[in-house]
Amino acid sequence: MLSSVLNSKIAIQINMGIMRAFVSIRQSLSSQPADKITELQNELKELKAYIEDVFTDYNDINEDTRMQMELINQTLAELQTDKKTVNKPIRKIGFISED
Secondary structure, three states: OHHHHOOOHHHHHHHHHHHHHHHHHHHHHHHHHHHHHHHHHHHHHHHHHHHHHHHHHHHHHHHHHHHHHHHHHHHHHHHHHHHHHOOOOOOOOOOOOOO
16 A cells, blocks of 8 residues: 555556556456366266266176076076986985995
């Protein structure tokens, strides 16, 4: 405030420097939010793309798992039907004594 009241060359230069500083601060404050908003929008787009990729992979895994479970169930059903048709005598495991 004193630099605006005084009438010397140094006071005028200091006052001009202060005004330039305020102008640059105002410009930087008004331009940064737009940059940050666009930066956040880009990050949001990247996150959406990443999440879509993850869900696509997750669904692929689920399809693979479902197919494997179907194959396992089919194989078990076939084994059960084969077991019912074949009634072989069961051999005992272990030491066989001669009696």
